[in-house]
Amino acid sequence: MKYLSTWILLVCIVLATVGCNLNEDTNTNLASQEIHNKIQEENEVQNLQQFHLGMTIDKVREVLEANDIEIINEIENTGDSDAWDWGNKSIWTEGISFTFDHDYILYELEYENDEATELGVKAGDKIDLLKEVYGNNYKLYSYDQLVDLGVVISKDLTAEIYEYQMEDHYFRVFVIDSKITSWGISKYKLGTNSPITEDYSQVALHKQDNPVKKKLWEEFQHYRELIHADNNSKYTQILASDRARGLLTLDKLGFFKLSEYEFNQVNKSREELRSVLEHSVVYSGYSSNNEHIIAIISPQSYESESYQEAINLVANQDDEYEFLSYITEQSDERSLLVGLDLKIESTSVQTDEMNIEKIIVSNPDDSNSDTAYFAEELTDVIAKYKRTKMVNNSLKSGEWYALAYDGTLIYDPVITVFLNGEQVVLSRQ
Known part of the structure; x- marks a missing residue:
């Protein structure tokens, strides 16, 4: 019995010793795992900071592979062949997406994870924090504008984007119901290939x-x-x-x-x-950069005659009505040349010179359209009425420029001005 008790005691001592060693090993493993996790988190932050605009697609892939970041999708924009970003390529990972131009150079980054900006703003934060940290000099895109631009981040009507103009890029924050869902940086203004040309601080x-x-x-x-x-x-x-x-x-x-x-x-x-x-021939609109655009077209109906005085006053020219009427009267029998006098003025940003991409005049249902241009037929008319010719689509703020379009099949003109990558639709009512 004495020997049995001694044996049991020895067994207990051995088990206790083994148990202690197991606990020590477990605690050591947990501590090591915590350290590993922290190191991994720090590495991930450092890895994400390695990405910057201007990187080649091969370099981005190299960094992703080196840091075990899996690519979950690669797509090429094959939608509208007339779109400026047609053919551009995108790479998506679990928390970050990359967009490259035709030369496979990175021009846009978007973070959808918990990566913070340099000033500490991240997804999940309230919009008030963004404004507190970055200020109020931003451009706000509403849900309707995002739909028009084809940039739909959510079906939620509260979806909006705040865009800040930085030194050499745009900084954008995606928001739903006043909460940040993601943020990104881009070489271009949202929905365009327009580089830094605006000063949002103004x-x-x-x-x-x-x-x-x-x-x-x-x-x-x-x-x-x-x-x-x-x-x-x-x-x-x-x-x-x-x-x-x-x-x-x-x-x-x-x-x-x-x-x-x-x-x-x-x-x-x-x-x-x-x-x-209803029968006015004076059109106007305002751009997202706060430019005031005015266009006057040739009167083409009996009802338009009642606007003669108004047309002259708007253009600040005593012969504006006569000038625009004369353009149409000189049309040949095969087509109807319609004059279009255009003025763009900045209402908040001091801009001496601006460039337009094009002006499209169309029917409301887009059944027919034409691009306004400087027609050779206008040369003598401009000289006669001492008007200004637009050169290389460049115009000075506050000055009128004479153009024309073929209005043969355009019965109810809708004028769209393409300015700084934006489409501004002018209205007469």
Whole structure:
């Protein structure tokens, strides 16, 4: 019995010793795993920081492979062959995507993981933190604008993108319901291949004391009062409608915020003016960079004759109506040449010279269209009326330029100006 007790005691001692060793090994393994995880996390942060705009696609693949980051998809844009990014290639991983140009050079990065920006903003943060850290000098793209650009990040109507202009690239933050879902950097402005050409610091966004809003609002109220005081000229109606359009457009673009009262008043006035401006030949619109675009086309109907005084006043030329009418009158029997006088002026950013890509005039249903251009037939007309010819699609802010288009099959013109990679549709009502 004594020997049995001694044997049992020895067995317990051995088991206890083995148990201690097992616990020590387990604790050691857990500690090692934690250290490994931390090192891995730090390496992942460092690896992600190795990616930068301008890298070749081979270099990106090399870094991904070296850091065991799996490529889950590679696609090539084979949609619209006329699109500027047709043929560009994209690589997707679990938390980051890369987009390359035709020369396979990286021009866009997007982070959908918990990678933070240099200033500490990351997915999951509230939009208030973004504004606190990066400020309010941004361009805001609403859901409708994203749909128009073909950049649909979500079916959620609260989806929007904040875009900041940095020193040599654009910084973008994707937001749904006021929460950041991802962020990225790009060589180009959203939806375009336009490099850094704008200064968002000059655009006061989301500020109630915005000088552009103040000016547009005061002018809108002035013309509205003239209309109500029976000074209801076509010129006054055109300017009231234009200022209303400017307020509604720039409110939608996020340059400033109209109160509910202001919005309802502006929208109501614009709706009231739609019917009376049905036959107007004066078109206008506002770009996302706050440029005011005005176009006047040749009068082609009996009803348009009532706009003669308004046309001359808008162009600040006593013979504008005569000039545009003369262009159409000189058309041959085979086609109808329609004059188009164009002016673009910046309302907030001081820009001496601008470039347009093209101007398309079409029917509302896009059944027929033509590109406005400087026709040779205009040479003598411009000399006769002392107008300015546009050279290489370049124009100075605030000056009028004479163009023309074939309006033979265009019965209800819609004018679209392609400016800095953006399509600005002009309206007459």
